[in-house]
Amino acid sequence: MTSTDAAELAASPEAIAAHLAASRYLADDSLATAIFLAIRLGKPLLLEGAPGVGKTEAAKAVAELLGRELVRLQCYEGIDAGHALYEWNYQRQLLAIRHAGEHEIDIYDDRFLIARPLLQVLRAPVERVLLVDEIDRSDHEFEALLLEFLSDFQISIPERGTIRAATQPIVILTSNRTRELAEALRRRCVYHWIGYPDALREAEIIMLRSGDVAEATARAVANAVQEIRARPLAKPPGIAEAVEWANAATILEKGGSPWPEAFRRAIGVLIKDEEDLSAIAPELDRIVEEALA
């Protein structure tokens, strides 16, 4: 596949939305537009949003849409070049030196180079999509390193020279916004803030993502989750939790619990914080009943 193919697939935001729906991801107009612009402008896509709104899923769906392999780089505090760019396989190099004896040997050969995610993508930009996940967890030094990569799409290896991407790879960054990202990074990207979906869309997502949840159940779950998110919880439930809740309640119902009871018993997959649970418990019955109505 070449980059012109990518442009064909991304003919319009609507085409993107249709393709994403085919790979079981429901994107709203805004997100479809942002993905469209990122692909066509050749810029990285920065997705921000609360945990559990489907940022990583969006990246997976984009990779599927383009028929490319997703290379994921999970960020954490202290991540450095050795984890993100490349590393030499020192043990093999040492062995090779001993093995070579008197012969000359190039220990900076390709077979001693371990390609980490960024290098992997540079080497095959039209076969891979790069996902830099939870960039807000990394520290400022890594953000600067990434900035360099994102502006030129090249990596310099002192022993080997500069490796440049033949075409611009597609890069998706996600952030939970636990800290403010550098302005320089934001302005290089196409930006999209993913919010929680409205009840109608959430019900559609639940239907699409779960195994065999009835439509009425999905709608009830979506309504109840909207209601629960409006409360000041330490961790408001994400979309993934809502899907789990619908699944769990369906299983319990099939096992013989009547409806409101099944929702109440499955609450542990939706709210995973003791304090939140006790805060919501007195109101749960009312919320579930209203949602079922």
Added chain:
Amino acid sequence: MRRPENLRPAAVPFLGFARLLRHHAFPIAPEQTTSFMRAVTLLGPRSMNDIREAALATLAPSPDRRGEFEAHFRSYFYGDAKPSIEGEEDDETRVKDDRSAREEERQTIRQEKGGELSSALEQLSSRDFQRDADGLGPFRRKLASSLPARRSFRTARTRSRGTLDLRRSLSEIVSADGDIPVPQLRRRQAVSRKLLLLIDVSGSMKLHTADYLKLAHAAVQGADRAEVFTFGTRLTRITSALRIRDREQALARAAALVDDWDGGTRMGPTLLAFLSVPRFSAFARGACVVILSDALERGDHTDLETAMRRFSARAFRLSLATPLAGDARFRPATVALRAILPVLDDLVDGSSLGSLTDFVLSLARPAPAAETIWKRVS
């Protein structure tokens, strides 16, 4: 507006919109304006909404200022009379972050318009601070090295006690023509923990806030990573004001930022508001949290208790410095204090700068929990 030579007339409004945003302190780079125009071309544009989506995606307004952005968009492209800018959080506790001077001007105007935003308890007033001589210089110099440390994931070269650094060892071997010289070692670095100061600026703390702000200024200047917030009826982040090296200037700037001087306290709700902002609560994680307050919470103290419990779950060490403890007869006897005592690591004297600086410098040394100490006393 002067039009650049090679710009088509249809493109002028987009350039103008970027300029308008920049005027209102949105950080917009020239390359973002270019991508904005390219995006609009790519999208058609078939409707006004396309232009809006393009603007959102390429000009990247931060989610906090999204409402403001939309208002500017409407006023510019639809010609609405005036961009009416409302506060975005409906939350009862207002959070203010001083990221840029411009923004701060906007926000003060905003607050004056919205009469319903100020609670009955609030007294909005500003204050000036005078410069005087005190022993904060040594405190500032010593602070970075005396905060508690943690092991970082980054490694540094070392001569002893470390693991083998294969990368350096190998290049050493290569440059020594295959001889194996002294192996190179590396060890994980120690970095000092974050320091978070939460300063009570309510009426009951009136005598001490000036000193506390001086301490906060020295802390921001001295520590690697420190954040300072004030709370009364509102929560205000004053860290960037305190980054100004000149103390007088920094304190004047910080004093102007805070709107709730000498008003009432809503300690519980404001601390909960702090924790509900992910950016802020992430800063509290693994940090030394020092709350400078008398903890005189009127009325219900369940919010305060919840907030303190959440803080102690996040923080490396949670300390409360109260000026009341300067009195030798002080005992943690109020209902609120008794309720939060079990989760506090320290409950110390905050009545003078001297005792406070000594305490902050001793944060790295282990101490028995606050409850144990105060039980012994009473």
